Amino acid sequence: MEPSATPTEAPSASPSALPPHGDGAAGDRAVQASLEAAWPADLPPSDQRTLLTAGRALLRADATGIGRARWPTVFPSRGGGTAVAPAFATARFRIQAAIARQDGSPDKAVVHLVWAGQDRGGTYTDLRITDLSFTRIIKKGTVTWTPQPRT
Template identity: 90%
Template sequence: MTTLPRSPRLLLLSTVVLALTGVGLLCLPPGQGSPIPATPAPTATDQPTEALSAGKGPFGMTPSPTPTGPPSAIVSALPPHGDGPAGDQAVQQSLEAAWPADLPHADERTLLTAGRALLRADATGIGRARWPTVFPSRGGGKAVAPAFATARFRIQAAIARQDGGPDKAVVHLVWAGQDRGGTYTDLRITDWSFTRIIKKGVVTWTPQPRT
């Protein structure tokens, strides 16, 4: 399932998100309501799976230093919670600035397409049949029920980067969704790890199976 980040770099990203949101709250006019918390509450085990590369750094590289400067400059780096699609571009730009590209464009496009589809399948159940090793059925052939509503699911930003070598990569996604309990939260974080396989000159990026 998608959980709190356990690697140092994921923890750094989450800390930056929380810190920038806190600064944004200080700049809000008096009486404005508080945003939805960045950290979702733990839910049932049939929530989307956590990053398949648990315990590893998200990109196998050192992120850029945390932004510094006056509060107005820092707040502009990330949108406030609940900002909706209008703030997604700022999230995307923040990810790209923190982790510079290190993959060929063709590989990056392939990985991003697969990573987005995997996340959507994991969260909403749509398209799980494409990856039977990633989404195995339960006993009796029953699939795990989706944990998030399709209508309230949105990928806010995504990047693909090497993960310790040219034959390993990770797709890092930030997304928003409403769970079955009706709680809507944005700035969720999920990683999907891939391994590159070259067979007869054809390159295939395969998502790593659950461990």
């Protein structure tokens, strides 16, 4: 008779593994960990905080229409003052994860956002991805990160 083998533990889920679609807010931590593992930080913490705050607000404004006035260069008013209707319901919009990283130079950055939302047609989808580009402008010692038009 062979010696009994020591039982092995089942492999644990990798912290970078993405949760299944529809997992809800419970999976957001795994999505954040996956982003951070894929793109190591390369900006000063103060720039990261500034960019993440701006990126989240810009995405929320784009998706829900709330706060578009804060970004007149990104959301110019249409002729006659009509605004584009928001594509996503505010109550069904959630940013799941976000990181800010350099984009080729210290004066350019990209905010990677993963988010979930219900569109006007009622379809709810998570793990949507949006990348927003920013350029650093320094005037009289003051640093400002300015969003760039989406291409």
